[in-house]
Amino acid sequence: MSRFDFDVAHLLAGSLVLISILELYQDRLYSLLNVYALHALILAASVAWQALVQDAPHLYLTAAIALVFKAIVIPVALHRMIVQLGIHREIEKVVGVGAAMLAGMGLVALSMVVMLRVTHNADPLAQEDLAFALSVVLLGLLMMVTRRNAVSQVIGFMSLENGLVLAATGAKGMPLVVEISVAFSILIAFIVIGIFLFRIRERFDTVDLQALDRFRGERR
Amino acid sequence: MVLIRDLTIQCAQMLLVLLLAPLFTGFVRKVKARLLRRQGPPLIQPYRDLVRLMRKEVVLAEQASWLFRVIPYLVFAATWVAASLVPTFRTDLLFSWSADLIAIIALLGSARFFLALAGLDVGTSFGGIGSSREVMIASLAEPAMIMIVFTVALIAGSTQLSSVAAFMASPAVGLRVSLGLGLVALVMVAIAENGRIPIDNPATHLELTMVHEAMVLEYSGRHLALIELAGSLKLVLYVSLIACLFAPWGIESAGAALPTLALGAVAYVGKLAVGGFLLALFETSIAKMRVFRVPDFLGFALMLGLLATLLRFVSGSF
Numbered sequence: 001m002s003r004f005d006f007d008v009a010h011l012l013a014g015s016l017v018l019i020s021i022l023e024l025y026q027d028r029l030y031s032l033l034n035v036y037a038l039h040a041l042i043l044a045a046s047v048a049w050q051a052l053v054q055d056a057p058h059l060y061l062t063a064a065i066a067l068v069f070k071a072i073v074i075p076v077a078l079h080r081m082i083v084q085l086g087i088h089r090e091i092e093k094v095v096g097v098g099a100a101m102l103a104g105m106g107l108v109a110l111s112m113v114v115m116l117r118v119t120h121n122a123d124p125l126a127q128e129d130l131a132f133a134l135s136v137v138l139l140g141l142l143m144m145v146t147r148r149n150a151v152s153q154v155i156g157f158m159s160l161e162n163g164l165v166l167a168a169t170g171a172k173g174m175p176l177v178v179e180i181s182v183a184f185s186i187l188i189a190f191i192v193i194g195i196f197l198f199r200i201r202e203r204f205d206t207v208d209l210q211a212l213d214r215f216r217g218e219r220r
Numbered sequence: 221m222v223l224i225r226d227l228t229i230q231c232a233q234m235l236l237v238l239l240l241a242p243l244f245t246g247f248v249r250k251v252k253a254r255l256l257r258r259q260g261p262p263l264i265q266p267y268r269d270l271v272r273l274m275r276k277e278v279v280l281a282e283q284a285s286w287l288f289r290v291i292p293y294l295v296f297a298a299t300w301v302a303a304s305l306v307p308t309f310r311t312d313l314l315f316s317w318s319a320d321l322i323a324i325i326a327l328l329g330s331a332r333f334f335l336a337l338a339g340l341d342v343g344t345s346f347g348g349i350g351s352s353r354e355v356m357i358a359s360l361a362e363p364a365m366i367m368i369v370f371t372v373a374l375i376a377g378s379t380q381l382s383s384v385a386a387f388m389a390s391p392a393v394g395l396r397v398s399l400g401l402g403l404v405a406l407v408m409v410a411i412a413e414n415g416r417i418p419i420d421n422p423a424t425h426l427e428l429t430m431v432h433e434a435m436v437l438e439y440s441g442r443h444l445a446l447i448e449l450a451g452s453l454k455l456v457l458y459v460s461l462i463a464c465l466f467a468p469w470g471i472e473s474a475g476a477a478l479p480t481l482a483l484g485a486v487a488y489v490g491k492l493a494v495g496g497f498l499l500a501l502f503e504t505s506i507a508k509m510r511v512f513r514v515p516d517f518l519g520f521a522l523m524l525g526l527l528a529t530l531l532r533f534v535s536g537s538f
Contacts, residue, residue, distance in 0.1 A: 006535075007395035014397035014531045021523065097516055101523050105530075112530055128534045 005053045009125055012046035013132040016166060017108060020139040020159055024100045029082050029151060033075050036155045040070035043162045050169045053125070058179075059169055065183045066165060074158060074190060081194060082151060085201055100146050104139055111135040129170025136163030150200060150207040154193050161186050226314040229481070233313060234304040236485070237460070241303075241452035242266035244459070244496055251500035266452065270445045278441035281342045291338040292439065292446040295331045299450040302327040303457040307464050309484035311382035311471050321369045321379045324461075325362070328413070328454065332358055335447070339435035350434030353511060357419065357431065360518035361412045364405055367525025371402045372465060374532045381461075385468040396535070401528035403466050408521035410458035412514070414451075417503040419514055422451075431511075459495040460488070467491060 019039045026032040044067040051059030082088050115131035122130075140160025144153045161182075168179060197207060204211040246266045253260025280289070305319040305327075313319070332354065339351035373379045375396060376387040387393060412419045420431040436447050464471065470487025509517065 003394060010531075010535050011395055011397045011400075014401075017531070018397075018401065018524075018527060021527070025520070098519050101519055105523060105526050108527065108530055112534055116534065131534050 006125060008049055009046070009053065010128060012042060012049055013129055013166060016042050016046060016162070017132050017135050017139070020136050020143075020163075021101070021104050021108075023143060023155070023159060024104050024139065024146070025097060027097075029088055029149070030079075032152055032155055033078055033082070036159060037071050037075040039159055039162055040066055040075075043165060044071060046166060047169045050129075062165065062169065062179050062183070065180070066162075069183065069187060070158065070162065077190075077194070078151065078154070081197065085151075085197070085207060087149070087151065087207060100142070103142055103146075107138040107142060108135040111138055126170045130167055133163045133167030133170060136160070136166060139163075148208050148210055150193075150197055150209055153209070154190070154197075157193075158186070158190070223314075229310060230304075230314040233308055233310070234300070236308060237303045237306075237453065237456055238300065238449075240489075240492065241449065241456045242270060244456050244492055245452040247493070248455075248496045248500050248503075251497055252504055255500060255504045266448075270449060273440075273445035273448070274442050276441045278443055281344075281438055284342055284438075288338055288341045288438075289443070291334045291341075292443040292450075294334050296446040296450045296453075298327045298331040298334075299453045299457070302331075303453045303460070305381070306457055306460045307381055307385055307471055308460050309471065309488040310481060311385050313382075316380070316382040319381045321372070321381060321384075324381075324457075325365055325369070328457075329358070329362065331450070335435060338439075342438045344438060346434045346437050350431055350437070353431045354435055357412055357514060357518070360515055360522070361409050364518060364522040364525045365409050365413075367522060367529055368402050368406050368409065371398050371525065371528040371532055374529065375399065381464055385464050385471055388465060389468040389471070396532075398528040398532040398535070399466070401524045401531070403462070405521045405524035405528065406462055406465070408517065408524075410462065411502075412518055412521070414455050414458060416499065418506050418509050418517065421508050456492070459492055459499075463488070463491040463495065 016039065019035060019042060023032060023035050023039065026035055044063045047059055047063040047066055051057065051063060111134035112131050115134055116127065119127045119130055137160050140156050140158075140163060143156030143159065147153050147156060164182065165179075168182070200209075200212070201207055204215070243263060243266070246261070246263045249265070250260045250263055302324045305315065305324055307313065307316070307319065336351040336355050339347035339354070341347070369379060372384060375393070375398065376384040378384055378387070393399070411417075415422055415432040422432065424430055425433060432451070436444065439447055470484050470491075
């Protein structure tokens with residue numbers, strides 16, 4: 001593998017981590033959604049580049065799924081959902097931006113340390129892909145933990161899944177069946193979460209998940 | 221003979237930055253005015269202002285100590301030395317061995333420290349506000365700057381600007397995401413350090429918004445002229461630093477023939493013009509942010525710098 005191939009793969013995977021951190025920085029739902037669409041777009045580019053470099057044509061299919069579903073269908077659907085729920089003006093913060101950023105940097109550092117230790121005799125491309133993928137997954141988890149709004153938690157979940165796809169494409173020999181089933185299970189999960197969002201909203205008049213906590217506390 | 225030639229070139233560089241600095245400030249003001257559909261002051265207005273201030277008498281507060289009178293000279297000297305260490309049209313100058321990124325940051329940091337002392341010295345509340353804000357911004361901007369230096373040093377294997385510029389101009393540098401992050405972070409730090417618009421408005425005297433102007437409010441006459449010149453020099457320094465690190469084309473290292481030197485100088489002036497135009501464009505398209513949002517802005521720069529360093533470690537294993 002040439003130096004240039006590695007550099008482009010590194011560039012794309014590194015920008016995926018950067019965009020994950022940018023997601024933590026957004027406090028409005030529309031801008032969060034746009035950043036998420038960009039995240040999925042970069043993921044598609046990264047997967048397509050891996051397909052080219054590894055000479056694995058089935059990865060093009062994964063890239064196409066990422067592009068169509070994650071960069072177009074899901075953001076558009078979430079956009080309509082936000083309009084229907086009437087929450088497009090909400091600004092939310094649980095932990096401040098600074099604290100979330102610091103936690104995010106800590107997670108990125110942690111995943112680099114762990115992955116570079118664990119995989120130190122693997123192929124360098126797979127090694128760095130795994131390190132970046134772990135940090136994208138952890139940042140998605142952090143996003144789900146720090147947000148109260150259900151829609152931003154969904155976006156955190158989706159970007160976590162993007163990290164999984166990045167890890168899967170970095171490792172050679174991932175069967176196509178597994179990838180497609182993961183992609184469709186995510187889509188199903190998205191639909192189920194969407195239905196739940198409307199149910200939560202019907203019941204509590206808000207998509208702030210603290211309402212659920214309060215509700216449970218009363219019954220205890 | 222070689223020594224004399226090197227010394228001449230070094231002196232030419234020192235004079236070049238000193239003479240270009242007010243012109244650059246005037247150029248940025250002019251472009252900003254034209255973008256706002258105003259005529260704007262002529263390009264040489266900053267020179268006229270400096271001459272006018274030099275002629276005026278110095279009015280000192282009664283409580284001012286000797287420190288207050290010495291500080292303009294100290295600040296100007298430190299900034300000038302720092303600005304003349306950054307390679308502009310040529311690397312491998314006589315003092316290039318001392319042109320270390322960390323040394324330049326230290327010089328600028330000491331200049332700011334003394335200026336903050338001067339703001340406190342007279343004991344007016346304005347100076348105090350200005351100093352405290354300036355120190356707050358500096359304490360946030362400097363870690364980010366150090367992170368950028370780490371990234372650049374890890375990639376180029378040196379903190380000395382000449383060798384960094386030579387490395388960046390060579391094809392060995394490749395395509396690095398760390399460098400892109402470092403560039404964005406450095407631009408953000410430069411905006412904060414120079415008190416440009418999202419952080420501080422250099423053209424205002426409104427008490428709620430000013431940072432730098434509040435700190436130097438008590439200065440007048442030649443002291444004020446020196447401080448303003450130091451401010452222009454600092455702006456030129458940051459633009460040359462960005463040009464030297466991320467666009468080192470036209471900086472000739474070997475061969476002191478006159479044509480290559482002239483080419484380097486033309487390239488440098490071109491880079492300054494592009495940098496000034498972009499700065500003016502950026503400043504007219506953005507509003508000033510509240511002081512309490514400055515930590516977010518600079519925290520983002522710090523985050524970018526840190527991320528650049530981390531990513532560099534991953535790709536370093538290849």
